[in-house]
Amino acid sequence: MTVSDAYSKLINSDIQFLKGVGEKRATLFSRLGISVLWDLIYFFPREYDDRRKICAIADLPEGATCCVRAIPRSAPSERRFKRNLAVYSLYVDDGTGGLHVKWFSAPQYKRKIELGEEYIFYGTCAYAYGRREMELVAMERVGTCDQTGRIVPVYPLTKGLTQQVVRSAVAQALGKVERLYDILPADLREKYHLLDMDRAVRQMHFPEDMELFERARKRLVFEELLVLQLSLLMLRERRSALTGMVFADTGCVKGFLSGLPFVLTDAQQGALDEILEDLKGGKPMNRLVQGDVGSGKTVVAAAAAYCAVRNGHQAAMMAPTEILAVQHYHTFRKFFGEDVRIALLTGSSKGKKQLLEQIAAGEYDIIIGTHALLEKGVEFASLGLCITDEQHRFGVNQRAALSGKGQACHVLVMSATPIPRTLALILYGDLDISIIGALPKGRKPIDTYCVKTALRRRAYGFVRKQLEEGRQGYVVCPLVEESDKLDVASGVEFYEKLRTEVFPDYRVGLLHGRMKPQEKDAVMGAFQKGEIDLLVSTTVIEVGVDVPNANIMVIENAERFGLSQLHQLRGRVGRGEHQSHCILITDSDNEQTRERMGVMTRTNDGFEISQKDLQLRGCGEFFGTRQHGLPELKVANLFTDLGILKTVQEEAKEMLDVDPTLNNEKNASIRARIEGLFGKFERKDIFN
Numbered sequence: 001m002t003v004s005d006a007y008s009k010l011i012n013s014d015i016q017f018l019k020g021v022g023e024k025r026a027t028l029f030s031r032l033g034i035s036v037l038w039d040l041i042y043f044f045p046r047e048y049d050d051r052r053k054i055c056a057i058a059d060l061p062e063g064a065t066c067c068v069r070a071i072p073r074s075a076p077s078e079r080r081f082k083r084n085l086a087v088y089s090l091y092v093d094d095g096t097g098g099l100h101v102k103w104f105s106a107p108q109y110k111r112k113i114e115l116g117e118e119y120i121f122y123g124t125c126a127y128a129y130g131r132r133e134m135e136l137v138a139m140e141r142v143g144t145c146d147q148t149g150r151i152v153p154v155y156p157l158t159k160g161l162t163q164q165v166v167r168s169a170v171a172q173a174l175g176k177v178e179r180l181y182d183i184l185p186a187d188l189r190e191k192y193h194l195l196d197m198d199r200a201v202r203q204m205h206f207p208e209d210m211e212l213f214e215r216a217r218k219r220l221v222f223e224e225l226l227v228l229q230l231s232l233l234m235l236r237e238r239r240s241a242l243t244g245m246v247f248a249d250t251g252c253v254k255g256f257l258s259g260l261p262f263v264l265t266d267a268q269q270g271a272l273d274e275i276l277e278d279l280k281g282g283k284p285m286n287r288l289v290q291g292d293v294g295s296g297k298t299v300v301a302a303a304a305a306y307c308a309v310r311n312g313h314q315a316a317m318m319a320p321t322e323i324l325a326v327q328h329y330h331t332f333r334k335f336f337g338e339d340v341r342i343a344l345l346t347g348s349s350k351g352k353k354q355l356l357e358q359i360a361a362g363e364y365d366i367i368i369g370t371h372a373l374l375e376k377g378v379e380f381a382s383l384g385l386c387i388t389d390e391q392h393r394f395g396v397n398q399r400a401a402l403s404g405k406g407q408a409c410h411v412l413v414m415s416a417t418p419i420p421r422t423l424a425l426i427l428y429g430d431l432d433i434s435i436i437g438a439l440p441k442g443r444k445p446i447d448t449y450c451v452k453t454a455l456r457r458r459a460y461g462f463v464r465k466q467l468e469e470g471r472q473g474y475v476v477c478p479l480v481e482e483s484d485k486l487d488v489a490s491g492v493e494f495y496e497k498l499r500t501e502v503f504p505d506y507r508v509g510l511l512h513g514r515m516k517p518q519e520k521d522a523v524m525g526a527f528q529k530g531e532i533d534l535l536v537s538t539t540v541i542e543v544g545v546d547v548p549n550a551n552i553m554v555i556e557n558a559e560r561f562g563l564s565q566l567h568q569l570r571g572r573v574g575r576g577e578h579q580s581h582c583i584l585i586t587d588s589d590n591e592q593t594r595e596r597m598g599v600m601t602r603t604n605d606g607f608e609i610s611q612k613d614l615q616l617r618g619c620g621e622f623f624g625t626r627q628h629g630l631p632e633l634k635v636a637n638l639f640t641d642l643g644i645l646k647t648v649q650e651e652a653k654e655m656l657d658v659d660p661t662l663n664n665e666k667n668a669s670i671r672a673r674i675e676g677l678f679g680k681f682e683r684k685d686i687f688n
């Protein structure tokens with residue numbers, strides 16, 4: 001066995017065999033994603049409790065939380081209140097003064113105490129009845145301290161686990177590994193003054209001081225981001241080494257554009273030009289189009305699809321929901337008339353067998369669908385372009401699965417949640433990016449208000465006024481799909497109330513996620529045709545739906561939604577010539593909710609909103625690993641670590657300039673890490 005075999009065997013050994021863990025607790029740990037030693041070693045504290053300061057009892061400030069080093073002068077006394085509630089009290093002295101230490105319901109502390117020995121007591125101080133007291137948090141005998149007199153890690157927990165159990169398991173795991181391997185080559189560490197891996201990880205768990213902690217964290221962030229950047233750059237490199245189909249005639253698109261009822265905005269035209277440049281360039285396109293809601297991404301996608309078709313190939317477009325696929329199908333039919341043969345392929349398509357045969361025989365030019373497009377039996381005669389709309393709903397894998405159906409076919413990704421360019425560059429580092437930075441002319445910013453439920457009547461009065469003028473509207477409530485236990489009136493009930501009591505003279509429709517696809521289509525179709533005035537809906541309308549005559553939206557329980565989601569929802573109005581309004585209803589006084597609502601009423605800018613969302617929620621939640629299909633970042637925060645990210649981006653480029661496939665001996669460990677990570681994402685081919 002080589003050294004590294006023994007090492008990897010060790011770090012991959014089961015945590016069950018650690019002292020104090022065992023089978024039962026191992027199950028609890030697994031809820032935190034921890035099953036082997038390495039998981040524990042790479043499981044970092046969520047925050048730290050600085051318990052270094054030791055105060056003299058005589059100088060104890062009222063209300064301060066700190067440590068005292070003192071000797072018990074009397075045996076602990078015990079007072080019982082109820083069966084399970086006892087308060088213990090102990091008089092201690094440190095030479096400068098005396099202190100009454102109190103704790104509740106923790107009899108084990110009582111047993112531990114030996115008179116005359118020295119202890120450290122950590123807790124919060126107060127003056128009561130003219131005497132000094134401390135409410136105890138932790139107590140340890142001097143010389144055996146691991147939670148007092150130092151910076152103490154605070155780990156994320158799950159029910160049944162305590163800080164102490166986790167802390168002790170981590171300490172044991174670290175104790176078993178003599179020295180952690182470093183995948184970063186020494187010259188790189190030197191160049192950026194990075195701590196070595198072993199030191200960094202140990203300092204993350206049990207920092208000596210906060211400066212060292214910062215350096216440790218920086219080192220781990222650096223590594224995480226470097227691995228990610230290198231992977232994405234290599235992936236991009238590999239794709240661009242392929243030969244792509246050449247769509248020589250891109251001028252054909254002019255014909256399509258001239259038939260539209262509007263002229264493209266400069267921003268749309270700019271993005272389209274970049275796309276067309278790719279399509280005739282001889283390399284497979286790999287492009288992300290970012291544009292705020294309503295910026296008109298669909299028509300740009302349609303123009304690209306048209307180009308593929310006129311150059312003799314098929315185009316496929318994948319949407320995240322059936323409603324959206326159907327809508328795109330109708331939009332494309334309108335755009336192209338009888339010129340282009342368009343198929344709709346979803347889970348509920350009828351006559352599927354025949355449809356599939358026709359697609360494979362090339363009898364359709366553009367195929368629009370849901371992830372049904374990814375299924376095995378779907379084959380194309382000559383797939384030249386694949387488009388995924390509302391990218392955040394699909395992972396990298398799905399994107400890859402669709403493009404894999406054509407030979408090095410061109411890939412176009414439309415993003416629903418625009419994010420700042422710097423961030424997009426890392427998260428979509430394998431894609432080129434076009435931005436549609438402006439909305440079509442004449443769009444009026446949506447007026448947004450936030451009100452409490454007490455004003456609901458007035459809000460609906462305002463809705464009525466819009467309907468009277470011939471407009472349509474949405475009422476969104478986070479229902480039906482949500483857990484039934486939630487304390488909100490059921491969606492159906494709410495709908496019935498609106499239909500029969502509030503708007504009996506209008507046509508009110510209901511749309512929710514539990515309806516059958518055909519039912520959803522029927523309702524959506526009716527709304528689109530203006531046969532429904534007011535649509536009560538759950539978040540199934542969150543993405544993409546386009547009904548320009550709708551100009552008013554009410555969002556009930558607005559506190560339930562994240563910022564980006566609210567922005568997406570609101571984007572269903574403000575798509576036509578009429579002034580649009582959005583009313584957020586919430587009774588929540590939660591500070592974060594207030595802040596979110598404040599952002600919504602202040603701005604209509606999706607880029608700004610997503611930035612704020614990131615800031616408020618952190619990256620993990622914002623993207624949800626599964627959605628972007630990238631490896632999870634355990635330490636790095638793309639929002640606050642932007643500085644490191646920039647450095648890493650440059651470094652990654654330089655490294656690959658010198659060693660494009662990371663074949664140098666000194667890069668072997670990084671390479672192995674990347675293979676390990678992206679193997680899971682079926683991206684092993686990076687290195688071929």
Ligand code: ADP
Nearest residue numbers: 262263264265293294295296297298299440546
């Ligand atoms: P999104 O970018 O959110 O997907 P859509 O593609 O659905 O936006 O476009 C929103 C609306 O704007 C549609 O009704 C579309 O027909 C219209 N639209 C797109 N481009 C223009 C334009 N250049 N001028 C006027 N209206 C446009």
Ligand code: MG
Nearest residue numbers: 297298389544
């Ligand atoms: Mg769209």
